C-alpha cells in the first residue's frame with residue numbers, strides 16, 4: 001500500500017503554510033504528516049504548522065527541489081517507517097522551489113511503491129498576480145504553475161469577482177488544472193488529498209535543470225532581546241521596496257510578555273500576537289532579489305532596532321523594579 005504524497009508549491013508568501021494548516025484543521029480523522037521546507041535556516045513555517053500537528057518535520061537551509069533532495073527522501077522514509085504510518089504526507093516546498101525537481105526526486109521507482117506523488121498543488125497569490133505586472137513573466141512563478149495538478153487561489157477577498165474570474169480562466173484555460181478559490185470556498189479536502197494522479201503523470205525521469213540559486217538573497221537575523229515597534233516599523237519602511245518576503249517571531253519591547261508573528265509579502269505587512277510560549281527574543285527571515293537587497297545594511301538597521309529594545313527594556317525594568 002503506497003502512501004499518497006501531495007506537494008504544495010507556490011511563490012514566496014503565496015499562502016502555502018496557510019493552506020496546509022487549513023488542510024490539517026479539516027483533516028476529518030486522517031493522519032496527515034507534513035514536511036516543511038524553508039530555504040533559510042530559521043524555519044518559521046515549521047513552527048506555525050506544529051501548532052496544528054505533531055507530525056511535522058522541517059527541512060531548512062536549502063531547497064527540496066535541488067540541494068535537499070536526499071534529505072527529502074530520507075525524511076519520507078522516516079515518516080513511512082513510523083507505526084502507524086501517516087495516511088497522507090504533505091510536502092511544503094520553499095517559495096523558490098521548482099516542483100519539477102521534487103517530482104523528479106519522488107519518481108524513484110523503489111520509493112514509489114511506498115510513497116506515490118498524487119498531486120502538486122500550486123498556491124497563487126491572486127492579489128500579487130493582479131497587481132504585479134511582471135509576475136506572469138517570472139520564470140520561477142511559471143515553473144511552479146506548470147507542474148500543478150490543482151491551483152489554489154489565495155487572497156481573493158479584496159478583488160472584484162470579474163478580476164478573479166479573469167485570473168481563473170488565464171490560469172486554467174480549458175478548466176485544467178482545476179482552480180479553487182481558498183478565500184471564498186471551503187477547501188475540497190477529498191479532492192486535494194484523495195485524487196490519485198493518472199499513471200505516468202509524475203514519473204518523468206529526465207534530468208531537471210537546477211534553478212538559479214543566486215536570484216534571491218536572505219538575511220536570517222536573531223536577537224536575544226525584544227525590539228522596539230517604532231524602530232522595526234522604520235526598518236520595514238526603509239527596506240519595503242527591496243524585501244519580497246519577511247516572516248518572523250518577535251518580542252516587542254512594548255509587549256514583552258507575548259510573541260508576535262510578523263508577515264510581509266510585497267507591500268502587505270501584518271504583526272499579530274501569537275498564542276502559546278515561544279523562544280524569547282526575535283527570529284526573522286528576510287528575502288529579496290539579490291540584485292536589490294543590501295543584507296549588510298539591513299542587518300545593521302535591525303541590530304540598531306534591537307539595541308533600542310535593550311535600552312527600552314532596561315528603562316522599563318528600572319521604572320517597574322518588581323516586573
Ligand SMILES: Nc1nc2c(ncn2[C@@H]2O[C@H](COP(=O)(O)OP(=O)(O)OP(=O)(O)O)[C@@H](O)[C@H]2O)c(=O)[nH]1
Pocket residue numbers: 010011012013014015016017018019045094095153154155156157182183245247263264265270
Ligand atoms: N487574506 C488572505 N491572506 C492570506 C491567505 N493565504 C495566506 N495569507 C497571508 O499571506 C501571508 C503569507 O502566508 P503563508 O501561508 O505564510 O505563505 P507561504 O507561501 O507559506 O510563505 P513562504 O513559505 O514564505 O513562501 C500570511 O500573512 C498569511 O496570513 C488568504 O487566502 N487570504
